[in-house]
Amino acid sequence: MTARELDAAGVTDPRLRHAYTVCRRLNARHGRTYFLATRLLPVERRPAVHALYGFARWADDIVDDLGTGRTPAERAGELDALEKELRAGPSADSTVPVLRALAHTAAAYRIDPGLFADFMASMRMDLDISDYPTYRDLYAYMHGSAAVIGLQMVPVLGTVVPRGEAEPHAAALGVAFQLTNFLRDVGEDLDRGRVYLPGEVLTAHGVDRELLRRCRDTGRGHPRVRAALREVAAHTRSVYREARPGIAMLDPVARPCIRTAFTLYGGILERIEDAGYDVLHRRVAVPGRRRAAVALDGLARLAAARARHRAVPAGRPAEDPEPAGRPARTVFRRRALP
Structure with a gap:
């Protein structure tokens, strides 16, 4: 369904289509629950979700050794390079496919760049x-x-x-x-x-x-x-x-x-x-x-x-009369954080 998703999203550039395909594979391989839920989105919105997940997975894999034998210093260096490109503003010319897809998605949906900076800050915490x-x-x-x-x-x-x-x-x-x-x-x-x-x-x-x-x-x-x-x-x-x-x-x-x-x-x-x-x-x-x-x-x-x-006239949001999810089993008042 990759081609159908990309066609619906209006993604025609071959390099960008490849970038989104890489992200989709990451989602399918590592996020089974998330990927299954994504299949229920309108087809034209799925590539954007794949891009966001693919970027998060890519950064997370840099932080985790995953048996590659990379030293903490090597992982920190890879994270530095990724963060530098993010600060400069990832573009469709990026050599990293997930960053090409991320740049396209962030521009299309006007996602706040600060959110990606905050994400990278937490990834850096995992190093230390x-x-x-x-x-x-x-x-x-x-x-x-x-x-x-x-x-x-x-x-x-x-x-x-x-x-x-x-x-x-x-x-x-x-x-x-x-x-x-x-x-x-x-x-x-x-x-x-x-x-x-x-x-x-x-x-x-x-x-x-x-x-x-x-x-x-x-x-x-x-x-x-x-x-x-x-x-x-x-x-x-x-x-x-x-x-x-x-x-x-x-x-x-x-x-x-x-x-x-x-x-x-x-x-x-x-x-x-x-x-x-x-x-x-x-x-x-x-x-x-x-x-x-x-x-x-x-x-x-x-x-x-x-x-x-x-069925709803233009200008009026469709209502969803059904409850949002099954009830939580345990009753617990969330603690106030100090």
């Missing part, structure tokens, strides 16, 4: 910082690594309210997705020498790196670790609730995409809960049958949204 003592510290990191991703998406998705009203919810959704990934990937992150769980929560439950490593290596859980992960999961639920009203603020034809991502990432959190938080030695996932059911529901919602859009 291996843990986060407080929620405040973790949120400072997640602003650039997650919240800005939601903000970048808003112009692509479109809104039926002033953009400023939707942006806080979009930022919260990016944070909720990343917190879910942190919980799912505790063991993998330990292998990279990082812990993305707030130190204040771990300490409150008597958990340190040594205990986390022991649970990972033995494949056996521990009550203190479960209690700490349970607390972070409850906090994550509260962030999902903060994000949820934003779905109804989006362009009706974009809502099925985001609702699907909301449901599938929430499903990962449920699988973590169902596993009793014993996730350090395994990676939980939403079963394929469940993913297919959610995708089919998204397709049905998309068809209904398109039908309503065609």
Whole structure:
């Protein structure tokens, strides 16, 4: 479907089409849940999402060794080169395909360049910082690594309210997705020498790196670790609730995409809960049958949204009478960060 997407988006230059194709492959290979949800967007908007994801993935792969044997200094040098090109303003002449696609998308949708600078700042933190003592510290990191991703998406998705009203919810959704990934990937992150769980929560439950490593290596859980992960999961639920009203603020034809991502990432959190938080030695996932059911529901919602859009007179936004996603399972008031 790559050619169809690019044709619909009006991308005709061969080098630019290649750049978008590279981004799409990165999305399909590394972001299964995100890629599935993207398939529910109007076809002409999908290349932009692939470009945004492809850039984020490219930068993230520079930061993570991923078995390449690159030294921290070499990775820092690659990140410096990428950041230099971003500051200069990536263009269609960039030698890096993902930057060619990013430049085109950022110009087409007038995405704030500061969002990419904030993202790069968080990527640089990953070179030097291996843990986060407080929620405040973790949120400072997640602003650039997650919240800005939601903000970048808003112009692509479109809104039926002033953009400023939707942006806080979009930022919260990016944070909720990343917190879910942190919980799912505790063991993998330990292998990279990082812990993305707030130190204040771990300490409150008597958990340190040594205990986390022991649970990972033995494949056996521990009550203190479960209690700490349970607390972070409850906090994550509260962030999902903060994000949820934003779905109804989006362009009706974009809502099925985001609702699907909301449901599938929430499903990962449920699988973590169902596993009793014993996730350090395994990676939980939403079963394929469940993913297919959610995708089919998204397709049905998309068809209904398109039908309503065609039926609504020009100048009036189509309404979506259905609730924005399934209810959150856990009731938890989001903590005020210090």
